[in-house]
Amino acid sequence: KTPLIKKTTPIPIALYGGRNAVTMLPGDGIGPELMGYVREVFKYAGAPVDFEVIDIDPKSDDNSELEYAITSIKRNGVAIKGNIETKSESTLVLSRNVAIRNELDLYVNILHCKSYPGVPSRQQDIDIVIIRQNTEGEYAMLEHESVDGVVESMKVVTQSNSERVARFAFDYVKRTGRKRLTTIHKANIMKLSDGLFLDTSKKIAKEYPEIEHNDMIIDNCCMQLVSNPHQFDVMIMTNLYGSIVSNVVCGLIGGAGLLSGKNYGDHYAIFEPGTRNTGTAIAGKNIANPIAMLNAGVDMLEHLGHQQHANLIKRAIEKTLCEDKIHTPDLGGTAKSTDVVQRIIDHILQADIRPW
Numbered sequence: 001k002t003p004l005i006k007k008t009t010p011i012p013i014a015l016y017g018g019r020n021a022v023t024m025l026p027g028d029g030i031g032p033e034l035m036g037y038v039r040e041v042f043k044y045a046g047a048p049v050d051f052e053v054i055d056i057d058p059k060s061d062d063n064s065e066l067e068y069a070i071t072s073i074k075r076n077g078v079a080i081k082g083n084i085e086t087k088s089e090s091t092l093v094l095s096r097n098v099a100i101r102n103e104l105d106l107y108v109n110i111l112h113c114k115s116y117p118g119v120p121s122r123q124q125d126i127d128i129v130i131i132r133q134n135t136e137g138e139y140a141m142l143e144h145e146s147v148d149g150v151v152e153s154m155k156v157v158t159q160s161n162s163e164r165v166a167r168f169a170f171d172y173v174k175r176t177g178r179k180r181l182t183t184i185h186k187a188n189i190m191k192l193s194d195g196l197f198l199d200t201s202k203k204i205a206k207e208y209p210e211i212e213h214n215d216m217i218i219d220n221c222c223m224q225l226v227s228n229p230h231q232f233d234v235m236i237m238t239n240l241y242g243s244i245v246s247n248v249v250c251g252l253i254g255g256a257g258l259l260s261g262k263n264y265g266d267h268y269a270i271f272e273p274g275t276r277n278t279g280t281a282i283a284g285k286n287i288a289n290p291i292a293m294l295n296a297g298v299d300m301l302e303h304l305g306h307q308q309h310a311n312l313i314k315r316a317i318e319k320t321l322c323e324d325k326i327h328t329p330d331l332g333g334t335a336k337s338t339d340v341v342q343r344i345i346d347h348i349l350q351a352d353i354r355p356w
């Protein structure tokens with residue numbers, strides 16, 4: 001039988017004179033101000049990265065900027081991204097965020113939810129990884145009104161995508177030395193779609209006998225996450241469950257402003273804040289937490305192979321949050337976004353070991 005997943009050749013990442021070119025999509029709401037902080041911190045950390053900034057107008061029905069953004073990511077291989085709003089009322093204008101992920105075939109989203117010691121939160125010492133199928137499921141964007149007053153929405157689950165995300169998840173558990181993978185589903189009700197996703201992960205589990213595999217119904221998973229989150233190690237799930245569970249876990253450890261998420265396909269990668277919020281209500285007030293987007297920048301540097309620069313920024317973030325306790329209002333503090341960024345830059349400038 002021919003394997004469903006064909007081996008593909010990775011496309012090289014853009015590198016000119018030792019510097020990486022990456023696409024920057026600031027998005028809307030707090031996105032542009034947070035990207036400004038990323039550029040500032042990268043400058044002081046000496047990160048060898050140049051940004052190709054592309055603004056997509058959320059009010060426009062014209063998709064030429066979106067197409068330019070996709071071409072740019074294909075050229076550079078890598079992007080950092082804020083959330084793009086879809087303001088058009090027209091059902092013909094689809095979410096640009098979903099369109100970008102689908103067009104680039106970024107089939108997996110990873111959210112590493114690790115507590116920052118000393119940051120006020122509902123739960124401490126959380127260390128959970130959520131691996132989410134990122135391109136289909138409930139986000140297939142196939143909705144229609146079949147007759148007046150009856151709307152149908154398709155949830156698409158394919159064997160090939162379920163298989164490659166499952167294989168990615170088991171490889172991730174193995175590579176990172178973690179212990180257990182839990183498949184989250186609702187196969188008791190959605191017997192065909194979630195049934196296929198669950199059966200596929202059980203099938204792939206047989207190739208990884210050293211990894212413990214179990215499964216849990218999504219409803220119970222949400223309850224367990226609130227009452228006993230420390231039982232979880234790595235979780236894998238379809239798209240919408242992934243979005244909801246990611247938000248639950250981020251809420252447990254400090255909210256939308258801390259964690260970053262990674263989107264991977266076979267060829268391209270996009271880094272962004274973990275909960276993908278726009279933050280329209282807090283834009284321009286100098287109160288948005290800059291950490292989630294800075295962590296997206298750290299993830300991107302690691303992906304590009306600039307580990308020393310990534311470590312430098314990571315340590316400066318940890319010192320600012322956990323030791324100095326410079327916290328924005330979402331974490332119960334009174335610091336401005338710029339206070340947090342300034343302290344991070346101070347730590348970078350004082351660091352003993354600088355990569356340049």
Ligand code: ATP
Nearest residue numbers: 029256257276277278279280281282288289290330
């Ligand atoms: P909208 O498009 O209406 O902005 P959304 O789904 O993107 O909606 P938000 O309302 O933007 O979600 O975000 C959810 C909550 O998280 C809000 O209370 C917002 O203020 C908060 N939030 C998001 N990002 C940050 C951040 N970086 N710092 C502090 N709070 C944040």
